[in-house]
Amino acid sequence: MSRHATTGEVLALIRSGEAVTRADIGRVTGLSRPAVSLRVGELLERGLVVERTDAPSTGGRPPVRLEFNAAGGVVLVAALGASRTRVAVCDLAGNELAGRRFHIDVEQGPDVVLPLLMDTWEELLGDRPRSAVRGVGMGVPATVEFAEGRTESARVMASWTGVVIPPLIRQRFDVPVLVDNDVNVLAVGEHRGAYREETGDLLFVKISTRIGAGIVAAGSILRGALGAAGEIGHIPVRDGGGVLCRCGNIDCVDSVASGTALLRELRAAGKDVKTIDDVTALVRAGDAETMAMVREAGRRIGEVLAGAVNILNPSVVVLGGDVAEAFGPLVSSIREVVYRRSTALATRRLRIEPSRLGAAAGISGCAVMVLDHVLSARAVDDSL
Template structure:
């Protein structure tokens, strides 16, 4: 480093493993021994690092190693979905310490849902202290800086709600809110792909369809937070299905879990849930498999356009429907490789989620951790 490193920057060196002894910190930063000692002492006092077992000796007394203390605080997280909400407490490495899944009708609105989520956090905390931040993923377009929901896909009663002050009135810590698929994409990328690639398209196929875009290693939100709203891109030959947004044949209305159930019922199948569809697929029911594969083709039509536009290294398919139905994934692959450009698909991979349902929890935690442990936050605040 060309200038004197701050305490926050020293913490980043320790967290990354780039410098884990006082001597290494001095060599990397150019700080004097007293300056290193001062910064390390502050981090120890704040509980953000601990002194580990003595490291290997190169002659003389072995150096004491410094290690990031993931137990130095907790993060409250919740990933709200149309049918299922995941609520957890995570440590400062993003690992869940306690978790529960709830069936919550998010369309009941924030006055009902947010108190229920906060009550659940209180129960999961069970007397634990050290809350440093809150992360929330919601199925809506979110103006990230303000934490305001601008357009809700499945919960219109939330539109225009500024969420952070509501939660901060009970948990007075930084509160970050983002679109549900954005946080899933962040979790999937950071925990499963960051060492391999910087450009990823995550597509969630569940009750509804949405996408999160990782470009150059960072989430792409767009000017108003609406990047990734592929669910409302129309497809050809969709049959004239009216979407809840008012347009016809949006991919959300013809290829989502809700659309698959509707189409099978129209064909006389007795299906009340995606589990019923799964049973028919596993039984080899030809008509059901054809419906699911056609949904995959329609989704593939939209993803092919996104591949040509964004040129991701990998398309990750997640959500209940993608995880349940291989015929849908096969339909996506068929159309994407046929309709995307040869260059964009030269090394493109299309694969299932590596993290599975836990990606939303992980993404919410990392979103908060990146903020509260940033050099700027560490240097501008006292112990969390």
């Protein structure tokens, strides 16, 4: 490392465990002892690092060990869904300190939903001062132009289309605000929390009210040029029956195989179903017509995923969301079609698995997203 290693770069060394004493920092960076003391002093002053003297001694005074201070601040996170939202306060290691889950109709729009989120964060902060907040991370069920935090082509949030969210949050919490697609944050949370040591290439597919995907390639989320990567819900399928999708096209997999589509088809067949739980009850009861519709939805999703597997060659496809978690026959159909229609090389080591983290992946992914930003070397240096 350069002899001019910055304070932010020193923090990265401490967080990774590569350098845990002043002597380690000097050895790794080549910085002089006074320069090391200056940088460590800045980190101590900002509460990002603490000193420990409980390290084992080999004789004489035990070395002072430097440790990243996860309690040195908090981040505010929210994972918005079509019907359910999770809000939390996390420490600087991404651990949830306080959280709340509730049902909210996001179609009420940002003028209603954002104040509710901010009021909830205020309550969850408790006695912690607002100055402890280092950043905000949000996942929303819409395509997001990440650099600006602008929602576009909202899947279930039509009233949010074109809204730039960060300035609205910064009116109350004047900190960096990052907003991304809900499935992207699920993919990040799932990868970082459950698969980081296993693979850098993961495709997370959320099958719920709507269908979407998040792509982790070489360990990083792939957003595309304008944030539209992973919108597999709008890939058309064969023999869809001419169903008009909310995007304006015909027979998108989202419009014929999502939870919304299943409910629509079952109601048309005379089934008394109001929620996915009602569909689950029919599946458990062995209702043949419901089972057939669920398997057909899986076949259609598998058809689209086979193309994605051929293009992206992930190590693992993770299936999450209410529908994927509820229906074994749907998952079985997806697996069958993907392995049959993808290339032999792409599926040689491919695993198709249910989510390991479940709904918790959303909060985890939002926390990772904002922490990777506010604790980056550049952000730390800019804040000094």
